Amino acid sequence: MTTNSIDSKRHRTSRLIEEWFLATGRDLPWRTALPHSTGCSPWGIMVSEFMLQQTPVSRVLPVWEIWMTRWPTPAALAAEPSSEAVRAWGRLGYPRRAQRLHAAAVAIVEQHDGEVPGTREELQALPGVGVYTSAAIAAFAFGRRESVVDTNIRRVHARLFSGKALPSPSFTAAEARLAEELLPEDRAESVTWNAAVMELGALVCTARSPKCQECPVATECAWLAAGSPEPEYVPKGQSWHGTDRQVRGAVMAVLREAGSPVPRELFLAPPADWETGTANLSWSGSEGALGRLDALHRLKAAPEQLERCLGGLLKDGLANESDAGLSL
Structure with missing residues:
Protein backbone atom coordinates (compact mmCIF):
# COMPACT_ATOMS: atom_id res chain seq x y z
CA MET A 1 0.00 0.00 0.00
CA THR A 2 1.46 3.37 -1.05
CA THR A 3 1.83 6.34 1.25
CA ASN A 4 -0.92 8.22 -0.61
CA SER A 5 -3.37 5.33 -0.37
CA ILE A 6 -2.53 4.84 3.31
CA ASP A 7 -3.15 8.53 3.91
CA SER A 8 -6.48 8.39 2.09
CA LYS A 9 -7.57 5.29 3.98
CA ARG A 10 -6.44 6.76 7.29
CA HIS A 11 -8.69 9.76 6.80
CA ARG A 12 -11.64 7.47 6.06
CA THR A 13 -11.01 5.15 8.96
CA SER A 14 -9.69 7.50 11.66
CA ARG A 15 -12.97 9.39 11.86
CA LEU A 16 -14.96 6.16 12.19
CA ILE A 17 -12.64 4.66 14.81
CA GLU A 18 -12.44 7.85 16.85
CA GLU A 19 -16.23 8.34 16.76
CA TRP A 20 -16.67 4.73 17.92
CA PHE A 21 -14.16 5.27 20.71
CA LEU A 22 -15.69 8.53 21.93
CA ALA A 23 -19.10 6.86 22.03
CA THR A 24 -18.17 3.47 23.51
CA GLY A 25 -14.67 3.69 25.04
CA ARG A 26 -14.33 2.42 28.59
CA ASP A 27 -14.32 5.14 31.24
CA LEU A 28 -11.05 4.10 32.88
CA PRO A 29 -9.68 6.35 35.64
CA TRP A 30 -6.29 6.76 33.95
CA ARG A 31 -7.78 7.56 30.55
CA THR A 32 -7.64 11.21 29.49
CA ALA A 33 -8.54 10.92 25.80
CA LEU A 34 -12.31 10.91 26.42
CA PRO A 35 -14.07 14.30 26.63
CA HIS A 36 -15.89 13.42 29.87
CA SER A 37 -12.67 12.35 31.59
CA THR A 38 -12.11 13.94 34.99
CA GLY A 39 -8.38 13.83 34.37
CA CYS A 40 -5.58 11.79 35.85
CA SER A 41 -2.16 12.85 37.05
CA PRO A 42 0.91 11.90 34.99
CA TRP A 43 1.95 9.70 37.91
CA GLY A 44 -1.39 7.86 37.83
CA ILE A 45 -0.97 7.25 34.10
CA MET A 46 2.60 6.07 34.64
CA VAL A 47 1.47 3.60 37.31
CA SER A 48 -1.25 2.28 34.98
CA GLU A 49 1.25 1.75 32.15
CA PHE A 50 3.53 -0.29 34.39
CA MET A 51 0.63 -2.40 35.64
CA LEU A 52 -0.95 -2.94 32.23
CA GLN A 53 2.15 -4.60 30.77
CA GLN A 54 0.97 -8.14 29.92
CA THR A 55 -1.92 -7.77 32.39
CA PRO A 56 -5.62 -7.17 31.53
CA VAL A 57 -7.52 -4.10 32.69
CA SER A 58 -9.89 -6.15 34.87
CA ARG A 59 -7.00 -7.27 37.08
CA VAL A 60 -5.21 -3.93 37.09
CA LEU A 61 -8.12 -1.65 37.99
CA PRO A 62 -8.64 -2.61 41.68
CA VAL A 63 -4.89 -2.71 42.39
CA TRP A 64 -4.34 0.64 40.65
CA GLU A 65 -7.05 2.27 42.78
CA ILE A 66 -5.47 0.97 45.99
CA TRP A 67 -2.03 2.16 44.89
CA MET A 68 -3.21 5.65 43.99
CA THR A 69 -4.94 6.01 47.35
CA ARG A 70 -1.85 4.88 49.23
CA TRP A 71 0.79 6.45 46.96
CA PRO A 72 -0.76 9.40 45.07
CA THR A 73 2.65 10.82 44.16
CA PRO A 74 6.10 9.48 43.27
CA ALA A 75 7.42 10.89 46.56
CA ALA A 76 4.87 8.89 48.56
CA LEU A 77 6.02 5.63 47.01
CA ALA A 78 9.72 6.53 47.14
CA ALA A 79 9.44 7.15 50.89
CA GLU A 80 8.63 3.48 51.51
CA PRO A 81 10.89 0.43 51.01
CA SER A 82 10.61 -1.37 47.69
CA SER A 83 9.35 -4.45 49.56
CA GLU A 84 6.10 -2.60 50.25
CA ALA A 85 5.66 -1.98 46.54
CA VAL A 86 6.18 -5.69 45.85
CA ARG A 87 3.73 -6.62 48.60
CA ALA A 88 1.06 -4.23 47.31
CA TRP A 89 1.57 -5.51 43.75
CA GLY A 90 -0.50 -8.48 44.82
CA ARG A 91 -1.16 -11.05 42.14
CA LEU A 92 -0.61 -8.87 39.08
CA GLY A 93 2.35 -11.04 38.12
CA TYR A 94 5.87 -10.12 37.05
CA PRO A 95 6.60 -8.47 40.43
CA ARG A 96 9.87 -7.01 39.18
CA ARG A 97 7.66 -4.35 37.62
CA ALA A 98 6.84 -3.21 41.17
CA GLN A 99 10.54 -2.99 41.97
CA ARG A 100 11.22 -0.96 38.85
CA LEU A 101 8.27 1.33 39.46
CA HIS A 102 9.59 2.01 42.95
CA ALA A 103 13.06 2.70 41.53
CA ALA A 104 11.51 5.04 38.96
CA ALA A 105 9.68 6.90 41.74
CA VAL A 106 12.98 7.35 43.60
CA ALA A 107 14.64 8.66 40.42
CA ILE A 108 11.76 11.09 39.81
CA VAL A 109 12.14 12.48 43.33
CA GLU A 110 15.92 12.74 43.10
CA GLN A 111 16.24 13.97 39.52
CA HIS A 112 12.96 15.70 38.66
CA ASP A 113 11.80 17.33 41.91
CA GLY A 114 9.10 14.71 42.34
CA GLU A 115 7.36 15.46 39.03
CA VAL A 116 7.05 12.88 36.26
CA PRO A 117 9.12 14.17 33.32
CA GLY A 118 7.23 14.94 30.14
CA THR A 119 9.48 13.93 27.26
CA ARG A 120 10.05 10.48 25.87
CA GLU A 121 13.82 10.83 26.27
CA GLU A 122 13.57 11.79 29.96
CA LEU A 123 11.04 9.08 30.63
CA GLN A 124 13.11 6.40 28.93
CA ALA A 125 16.02 7.24 31.22
CA LEU A 126 13.95 6.12 34.23
CA PRO A 127 14.25 2.55 35.57
CA GLY A 128 11.81 0.14 33.94
CA VAL A 129 10.65 2.57 31.25
CA GLY A 130 11.23 1.26 27.73
CA VAL A 131 10.36 2.51 24.27
CA TYR A 132 6.64 1.71 24.42
CA THR A 133 6.07 2.88 28.00
CA SER A 134 7.89 6.18 27.45
CA ALA A 135 5.83 6.90 24.33
CA ALA A 136 2.58 5.98 26.07
CA ILE A 137 3.23 8.21 29.09
CA ALA A 138 4.36 11.11 26.91
CA ALA A 139 1.21 10.79 24.79
CA PHE A 140 -1.47 10.03 27.37
CA ALA A 141 -0.09 12.08 30.28
CA PHE A 142 1.31 15.06 28.40
CA GLY A 143 -0.58 15.09 25.11
CA ARG A 144 2.52 14.69 22.97
CA ARG A 145 2.42 13.37 19.43
CA GLU A 146 4.02 9.95 19.87
CA SER A 147 3.60 6.69 18.02
CA VAL A 148 2.26 4.33 20.69
CA VAL A 149 2.29 0.74 19.45
CA ASP A 150 1.23 -2.12 21.71
CA THR A 151 0.06 -5.62 20.78
CA ASN A 152 -3.54 -4.48 20.25
CA ILE A 153 -2.54 -1.62 17.95
CA ARG A 154 -0.20 -3.86 15.97
CA ARG A 155 -3.03 -6.34 15.39
CA VAL A 156 -5.47 -3.65 14.18
CA HIS A 157 -2.84 -2.21 11.84
CA ALA A 158 -2.03 -5.68 10.48
CA ARG A 159 -5.63 -6.53 9.69
CA LEU A 160 -6.94 -3.16 8.65
CA PHE A 161 -4.06 -2.08 6.43
CA SER A 162 -1.88 -5.12 5.68
CA GLY A 163 -4.53 -7.83 5.34
CA LYS A 164 -2.82 -10.17 7.80
CA ALA A 165 -4.54 -12.08 10.58
CA LEU A 166 -1.76 -11.26 13.04
CA PRO A 167 1.24 -8.96 13.09
CA SER A 168 4.76 -10.36 12.85
CA PRO A 169 5.99 -12.28 15.90
CA SER A 170 8.31 -9.37 16.69
CA PHE A 171 7.92 -5.66 15.99
CA THR A 172 9.41 -4.79 12.59
CA ALA A 173 10.73 -1.62 11.00
CA ALA A 174 7.90 -1.82 8.46
CA GLU A 175 5.33 -1.82 11.26
CA ALA A 176 7.03 1.17 12.87
CA ARG A 177 6.89 3.08 9.56
CA LEU A 178 3.23 2.22 9.08
CA ALA A 179 2.39 3.41 12.60
CA GLU A 180 4.16 6.71 11.95
CA GLU A 181 2.35 7.17 8.65
CA LEU A 182 -1.02 6.52 10.29
CA LEU A 183 -0.45 8.91 13.21
CA PRO A 184 -2.43 12.15 12.77
CA GLU A 185 -0.40 15.34 12.55
CA ASP A 186 -2.59 17.15 15.09
CA ARG A 187 -1.33 16.47 18.62
CA ALA A 188 -4.72 16.14 20.30
CA GLU A 189 -6.04 13.94 17.51
CA SER A 190 -2.93 11.75 17.68
CA VAL A 191 -3.57 11.03 21.37
CA THR A 192 -7.19 10.10 20.66
CA TRP A 193 -6.12 7.97 17.70
CA ASN A 194 -3.64 5.99 19.80
CA ALA A 195 -6.21 5.37 22.53
CA ALA A 196 -8.99 4.56 20.05
CA VAL A 197 -7.01 1.97 18.04
CA MET A 198 -5.75 0.39 21.26
CA GLU A 199 -9.33 0.10 22.52
CA LEU A 200 -10.53 -1.35 19.22
CA GLY A 201 -7.88 -4.06 19.44
CA ALA A 202 -8.68 -4.81 23.08
CA LEU A 203 -12.46 -5.05 22.73
CA VAL A 204 -13.33 -5.82 19.09
CA CYS A 205 -10.32 -6.76 16.95
CA THR A 206 -9.18 -9.41 19.42
CA ALA A 207 -6.60 -12.08 18.66
CA ARG A 208 -8.71 -15.22 18.86
CA SER A 209 -12.35 -14.24 18.32
CA PRO A 210 -12.62 -10.84 16.62
CA LYS A 211 -16.09 -9.28 16.72
CA CYS A 212 -16.03 -8.15 13.11
CA GLN A 213 -19.79 -7.54 13.10
CA GLU A 214 -19.22 -4.84 15.73
CA CYS A 215 -16.23 -3.23 14.06
CA PRO A 216 -16.74 0.38 12.93
CA VAL A 217 -14.32 -0.09 10.03
CA ALA A 218 -15.19 -3.61 8.87
CA THR A 219 -15.90 -2.34 5.35
CA GLU A 220 -12.38 -0.91 5.19
CA CYS A 221 -10.60 -3.99 6.59
CA ALA A 222 -8.04 -5.49 4.20
CA TRP A 223 -8.07 -8.76 6.14
CA LEU A 224 -11.83 -9.20 5.76
CA ALA A 225 -11.62 -8.17 2.11
CA ALA A 226 -9.05 -10.94 1.57
CA GLY A 227 -11.42 -13.53 3.06
CA SER A 228 -9.98 -13.56 6.60
CA PRO A 229 -6.90 -15.69 5.81
CA GLU A 230 -5.40 -17.80 8.58
CA PRO A 231 -2.35 -16.52 10.47
CA GLU A 232 1.02 -17.14 8.86
CA TYR A 233 2.22 -18.69 12.11
CA VAL A 234 0.72 -20.30 15.22
CA PRO A 235 1.20 -18.06 18.27
CA LYS A 236 2.88 -19.81 21.16
CA GLY A 237 0.81 -19.50 24.30
CA GLN A 238 2.61 -18.93 27.56
CA SER A 239 2.67 -22.07 29.65
CA TRP A 240 1.95 -21.77 33.35
CA HIS A 241 1.18 -24.99 35.21
CA GLY A 242 4.30 -26.63 36.53
CA THR A 243 6.60 -23.82 35.41
Whole structure:
Protein backbone atom coordinates (compact mmCIF):
# COMPACT_ATOMS: atom_id res chain seq x y z
CA MET A 1 0.00 0.00 0.00
CA THR A 2 1.46 3.37 -1.05
CA THR A 3 1.83 6.34 1.25
CA ASN A 4 -0.92 8.22 -0.61
CA SER A 5 -3.37 5.33 -0.37
CA ILE A 6 -2.53 4.84 3.31
CA ASP A 7 -3.15 8.53 3.91
CA SER A 8 -6.48 8.39 2.09
CA LYS A 9 -7.57 5.29 3.98
CA ARG A 10 -6.44 6.76 7.29
CA HIS A 11 -8.69 9.76 6.80
CA ARG A 12 -11.64 7.47 6.06
CA THR A 13 -11.01 5.15 8.96
CA SER A 14 -9.69 7.50 11.66
CA ARG A 15 -12.97 9.39 11.86
CA LEU A 16 -14.96 6.16 12.19
CA ILE A 17 -12.64 4.66 14.81
CA GLU A 18 -12.44 7.85 16.85
CA GLU A 19 -16.23 8.34 16.76
CA TRP A 20 -16.67 4.73 17.92
CA PHE A 21 -14.16 5.27 20.71
CA LEU A 22 -15.69 8.53 21.93
CA ALA A 23 -19.10 6.86 22.03
CA THR A 24 -18.17 3.47 23.51
CA GLY A 25 -14.67 3.69 25.04
CA ARG A 26 -14.33 2.42 28.59
CA ASP A 27 -14.32 5.14 31.24
CA LEU A 28 -11.05 4.10 32.88
CA PRO A 29 -9.68 6.35 35.64
CA TRP A 30 -6.29 6.76 33.95
CA ARG A 31 -7.78 7.56 30.55
CA THR A 32 -7.64 11.21 29.49
CA ALA A 33 -8.54 10.92 25.80
CA LEU A 34 -12.31 10.91 26.42
CA PRO A 35 -14.07 14.30 26.63
CA HIS A 36 -15.89 13.42 29.87
CA SER A 37 -12.67 12.35 31.59
CA THR A 38 -12.11 13.94 34.99
CA GLY A 39 -8.38 13.83 34.37
CA CYS A 40 -5.58 11.79 35.85
CA SER A 41 -2.16 12.85 37.05
CA PRO A 42 0.91 11.90 34.99
CA TRP A 43 1.95 9.70 37.91
CA GLY A 44 -1.39 7.86 37.83
CA ILE A 45 -0.97 7.25 34.10
CA MET A 46 2.60 6.07 34.64
CA VAL A 47 1.47 3.60 37.31
CA SER A 48 -1.25 2.28 34.98
CA GLU A 49 1.25 1.75 32.15
CA PHE A 50 3.53 -0.29 34.39
CA MET A 51 0.63 -2.40 35.64
CA LEU A 52 -0.95 -2.94 32.23
CA GLN A 53 2.15 -4.60 30.77
CA GLN A 54 0.97 -8.14 29.92
CA THR A 55 -1.92 -7.77 32.39
CA PRO A 56 -5.62 -7.17 31.53
CA VAL A 57 -7.52 -4.10 32.69
CA SER A 58 -9.89 -6.15 34.87
CA ARG A 59 -7.00 -7.27 37.08
CA VAL A 60 -5.21 -3.93 37.09
CA LEU A 61 -8.12 -1.65 37.99
CA PRO A 62 -8.64 -2.61 41.68
CA VAL A 63 -4.89 -2.71 42.39
CA TRP A 64 -4.34 0.64 40.65
CA GLU A 65 -7.05 2.27 42.78
CA ILE A 66 -5.47 0.97 45.99
CA TRP A 67 -2.03 2.16 44.89
CA MET A 68 -3.21 5.65 43.99
CA THR A 69 -4.94 6.01 47.35
CA ARG A 70 -1.85 4.88 49.23
CA TRP A 71 0.79 6.45 46.96
CA PRO A 72 -0.76 9.40 45.07
CA THR A 73 2.65 10.82 44.16
CA PRO A 74 6.10 9.48 43.27
CA ALA A 75 7.42 10.89 46.56
CA ALA A 76 4.87 8.89 48.56
CA LEU A 77 6.02 5.63 47.01
CA ALA A 78 9.72 6.53 47.14
CA ALA A 79 9.44 7.15 50.89
CA GLU A 80 8.63 3.48 51.51
CA PRO A 81 10.89 0.43 51.01
CA SER A 82 10.61 -1.37 47.69
CA SER A 83 9.35 -4.45 49.56
CA GLU A 84 6.10 -2.60 50.25
CA ALA A 85 5.66 -1.98 46.54
CA VAL A 86 6.18 -5.69 45.85
CA ARG A 87 3.73 -6.62 48.60
CA ALA A 88 1.06 -4.23 47.31
CA TRP A 89 1.57 -5.51 43.75
CA GLY A 90 -0.50 -8.48 44.82
CA ARG A 91 -1.16 -11.05 42.14
CA LEU A 92 -0.61 -8.87 39.08
CA GLY A 93 2.35 -11.04 38.12
CA TYR A 94 5.87 -10.12 37.05
CA PRO A 95 6.60 -8.47 40.43
CA ARG A 96 9.87 -7.01 39.18
CA ARG A 97 7.66 -4.35 37.62
CA ALA A 98 6.84 -3.21 41.17
CA GLN A 99 10.54 -2.99 41.97
CA ARG A 100 11.22 -0.96 38.85
CA LEU A 101 8.27 1.33 39.46
CA HIS A 102 9.59 2.01 42.95
CA ALA A 103 13.06 2.70 41.53
CA ALA A 104 11.51 5.04 38.96
CA ALA A 105 9.68 6.90 41.74
CA VAL A 106 12.98 7.35 43.60
CA ALA A 107 14.64 8.66 40.42
CA ILE A 108 11.76 11.09 39.81
CA VAL A 109 12.14 12.48 43.33
CA GLU A 110 15.92 12.74 43.10
CA GLN A 111 16.24 13.97 39.52
CA HIS A 112 12.96 15.70 38.66
CA ASP A 113 11.80 17.33 41.91
CA GLY A 114 9.10 14.71 42.34
CA GLU A 115 7.36 15.46 39.03
CA VAL A 116 7.05 12.88 36.26
CA PRO A 117 9.12 14.17 33.32
CA GLY A 118 7.23 14.94 30.14
CA THR A 119 9.48 13.93 27.26
CA ARG A 120 10.05 10.48 25.87
CA GLU A 121 13.82 10.83 26.27
CA GLU A 122 13.57 11.79 29.96
CA LEU A 123 11.04 9.08 30.63
CA GLN A 124 13.11 6.40 28.93
CA ALA A 125 16.02 7.24 31.22
CA LEU A 126 13.95 6.12 34.23
CA PRO A 127 14.25 2.55 35.57
CA GLY A 128 11.81 0.14 33.94
CA VAL A 129 10.65 2.57 31.25
CA GLY A 130 11.23 1.26 27.73
CA VAL A 131 10.36 2.51 24.27
CA TYR A 132 6.64 1.71 24.42
CA THR A 133 6.07 2.88 28.00
CA SER A 134 7.89 6.18 27.45
CA ALA A 135 5.83 6.90 24.33
CA ALA A 136 2.58 5.98 26.07
CA ILE A 137 3.23 8.21 29.09
CA ALA A 138 4.36 11.11 26.91
CA ALA A 139 1.21 10.79 24.79
CA PHE A 140 -1.47 10.03 27.37
CA ALA A 141 -0.09 12.08 30.28
CA PHE A 142 1.31 15.06 28.40
CA GLY A 143 -0.58 15.09 25.11
CA ARG A 144 2.52 14.69 22.97
CA ARG A 145 2.42 13.37 19.43
CA GLU A 146 4.02 9.95 19.87
CA SER A 147 3.60 6.69 18.02
CA VAL A 148 2.26 4.33 20.69
CA VAL A 149 2.29 0.74 19.45
CA ASP A 150 1.23 -2.12 21.71
CA THR A 151 0.06 -5.62 20.78
CA ASN A 152 -3.54 -4.48 20.25
CA ILE A 153 -2.54 -1.62 17.95
CA ARG A 154 -0.20 -3.86 15.97
CA ARG A 155 -3.03 -6.34 15.39
CA VAL A 156 -5.47 -3.65 14.18
CA HIS A 157 -2.84 -2.21 11.84
CA ALA A 158 -2.03 -5.68 10.48
CA ARG A 159 -5.63 -6.53 9.69
CA LEU A 160 -6.94 -3.16 8.65
CA PHE A 161 -4.06 -2.08 6.43
CA SER A 162 -1.88 -5.12 5.68
CA GLY A 163 -4.53 -7.83 5.34
CA LYS A 164 -2.82 -10.17 7.80
CA ALA A 165 -4.54 -12.08 10.58
CA LEU A 166 -1.76 -11.26 13.04
CA PRO A 167 1.24 -8.96 13.09
CA SER A 168 4.76 -10.36 12.85
CA PRO A 169 5.99 -12.28 15.90
CA SER A 170 8.31 -9.37 16.69
CA PHE A 171 7.92 -5.66 15.99
CA THR A 172 9.41 -4.79 12.59
CA ALA A 173 10.73 -1.62 11.00
CA ALA A 174 7.90 -1.82 8.46
CA GLU A 175 5.33 -1.82 11.26
CA ALA A 176 7.03 1.17 12.87
CA ARG A 177 6.89 3.08 9.56
CA LEU A 178 3.23 2.22 9.08
CA ALA A 179 2.39 3.41 12.60
CA GLU A 180 4.16 6.71 11.95
CA GLU A 181 2.35 7.17 8.65
CA LEU A 182 -1.02 6.52 10.29
CA LEU A 183 -0.45 8.91 13.21
CA PRO A 184 -2.43 12.15 12.77
CA GLU A 185 -0.40 15.34 12.55
CA ASP A 186 -2.59 17.15 15.09
CA ARG A 187 -1.33 16.47 18.62
CA ALA A 188 -4.72 16.14 20.30
CA GLU A 189 -6.04 13.94 17.51
CA SER A 190 -2.93 11.75 17.68
CA VAL A 191 -3.57 11.03 21.37
CA THR A 192 -7.19 10.10 20.66
CA TRP A 193 -6.12 7.97 17.70
CA ASN A 194 -3.64 5.99 19.80
CA ALA A 195 -6.21 5.37 22.53
CA ALA A 196 -8.99 4.56 20.05
CA VAL A 197 -7.01 1.97 18.04
CA MET A 198 -5.75 0.39 21.26
CA GLU A 199 -9.33 0.10 22.52
CA LEU A 200 -10.53 -1.35 19.22
CA GLY A 201 -7.88 -4.06 19.44
CA ALA A 202 -8.68 -4.81 23.08
CA LEU A 203 -12.46 -5.05 22.73
CA VAL A 204 -13.33 -5.82 19.09
CA CYS A 205 -10.32 -6.76 16.95
CA THR A 206 -9.18 -9.41 19.42
CA ALA A 207 -6.60 -12.08 18.66
CA ARG A 208 -8.71 -15.22 18.86
CA SER A 209 -12.35 -14.24 18.32
CA PRO A 210 -12.62 -10.84 16.62
CA LYS A 211 -16.09 -9.28 16.72
CA CYS A 212 -16.03 -8.15 13.11
CA GLN A 213 -19.79 -7.54 13.10
CA GLU A 214 -19.22 -4.84 15.73
CA CYS A 215 -16.23 -3.23 14.06
CA PRO A 216 -16.74 0.38 12.93
CA VAL A 217 -14.32 -0.09 10.03
CA ALA A 218 -15.19 -3.61 8.87
CA THR A 219 -15.90 -2.34 5.35
CA GLU A 220 -12.38 -0.91 5.19
CA CYS A 221 -10.60 -3.99 6.59
CA ALA A 222 -8.04 -5.49 4.20
CA TRP A 223 -8.07 -8.76 6.14
CA LEU A 224 -11.83 -9.20 5.76
CA ALA A 225 -11.62 -8.17 2.11
CA ALA A 226 -9.05 -10.94 1.57
CA GLY A 227 -11.42 -13.53 3.06
CA SER A 228 -9.98 -13.56 6.60
CA PRO A 229 -6.90 -15.69 5.81
CA GLU A 230 -5.40 -17.80 8.58
CA PRO A 231 -2.35 -16.52 10.47
CA GLU A 232 1.02 -17.14 8.86
CA TYR A 233 2.22 -18.69 12.11
CA VAL A 234 0.72 -20.30 15.22
CA PRO A 235 1.20 -18.06 18.27
CA LYS A 236 2.88 -19.81 21.16
CA GLY A 237 0.81 -19.50 24.30
CA GLN A 238 2.61 -18.93 27.56
CA SER A 239 2.67 -22.07 29.65
CA TRP A 240 1.95 -21.77 33.35
CA HIS A 241 1.18 -24.99 35.21
CA GLY A 242 4.30 -26.63 36.53
CA THR A 243 6.60 -23.82 35.41
CA ASP A 244 9.08 -21.85 37.49
CA ARG A 245 6.83 -18.82 36.99
CA GLN A 246 3.99 -20.60 38.77
CA VAL A 247 6.21 -21.74 41.63
CA ARG A 248 7.84 -18.31 42.01
CA GLY A 249 4.38 -16.75 42.12
CA ALA A 250 3.30 -19.19 44.83
CA VAL A 251 6.39 -18.40 46.91
CA MET A 252 5.79 -14.67 46.50
CA ALA A 253 2.19 -15.14 47.66
CA VAL A 254 3.48 -16.68 50.91
CA LEU A 255 5.95 -13.83 51.46
CA ARG A 256 3.31 -11.15 50.81
CA GLU A 257 1.04 -12.62 53.48
CA ALA A 258 3.75 -13.40 56.03
CA GLY A 259 4.18 -11.00 58.92
CA SER A 260 7.61 -12.39 59.78
CA PRO A 261 10.45 -14.20 57.98
CA VAL A 262 9.48 -17.66 56.75
CA PRO A 263 12.02 -20.45 57.44
CA ARG A 264 13.50 -21.77 54.22
CA GLU A 265 12.69 -25.38 55.10
CA LEU A 266 8.95 -24.61 55.07
CA PHE A 267 9.21 -23.81 51.37
CA LEU A 268 11.21 -26.89 50.47
CA ALA A 269 8.98 -29.58 51.97
CA PRO A 270 5.75 -29.72 53.97
CA PRO A 271 6.31 -30.61 57.65
CA ALA A 272 5.07 -33.89 59.06
CA ASP A 273 1.31 -34.04 59.53
CA TRP A 274 0.87 -31.02 57.24
CA GLU A 275 -2.04 -32.63 55.41
CA THR A 276 -3.95 -33.23 58.63
CA GLY A 277 -3.50 -29.66 59.81
CA THR A 278 -1.76 -30.79 62.99
CA ALA A 279 1.83 -29.97 62.02
CA ASN A 280 3.88 -28.58 64.87
CA LEU A 281 5.48 -25.43 63.45
CA SER A 282 8.13 -23.36 65.18
CA TRP A 283 7.09 -20.53 62.86
CA SER A 284 3.70 -19.01 63.61
CA GLY A 285 2.64 -17.33 60.41
CA SER A 286 -0.67 -15.67 59.69
CA GLU A 287 -3.62 -17.75 58.60
CA GLY A 288 -3.30 -16.20 55.15
CA ALA A 289 0.38 -17.11 54.90
CA LEU A 290 -0.33 -20.69 55.97
CA GLY A 291 -3.01 -20.93 53.33
CA ARG A 292 -0.59 -19.70 50.67
CA LEU A 293 2.02 -22.14 51.91
CA ASP A 294 -0.49 -24.95 51.58
CA ALA A 295 -1.22 -23.83 47.99
CA LEU A 296 2.51 -23.92 47.25
CA HIS A 297 2.88 -27.48 48.53
CA ARG A 298 -0.13 -28.61 46.54
CA LEU A 299 1.83 -27.81 43.38
CA LYS A 300 4.06 -30.81 44.21
CA ALA A 301 7.12 -28.99 42.88
CA ALA A 302 10.39 -30.94 42.98
CA PRO A 303 12.95 -29.84 45.60
CA GLU A 304 15.40 -28.76 42.90
CA GLN A 305 12.74 -26.54 41.30
CA LEU A 306 11.91 -24.97 44.66
CA GLU A 307 15.59 -24.31 45.32
CA ARG A 308 15.97 -22.80 41.87
CA CYS A 309 12.97 -20.52 42.35
CA LEU A 310 14.06 -19.39 45.81
CA GLY A 311 17.53 -18.66 44.46
CA GLY A 312 16.08 -16.69 41.56
CA LEU A 313 13.90 -14.54 43.82
CA LEU A 314 16.87 -13.81 46.06
CA LYS A 315 19.09 -12.96 43.09
CA ASP A 316 16.42 -10.64 41.63
CA GLY A 317 16.08 -8.83 44.94
CA LEU A 318 12.42 -9.78 45.26
CA ALA A 319 13.18 -11.65 48.50
CA ASN A 320 15.74 -11.32 51.29
CA GLU A 321 17.14 -14.04 53.50
CA SER A 322 18.31 -13.84 57.11
CA ASP A 323 18.96 -16.43 59.79
CA ALA A 324 15.23 -16.33 60.56
CA GLY A 325 14.17 -17.09 57.03
CA LEU A 326 12.93 -15.37 53.85
CA SER A 327 10.95 -12.15 53.64
CA LEU A 328 10.16 -9.41 51.17
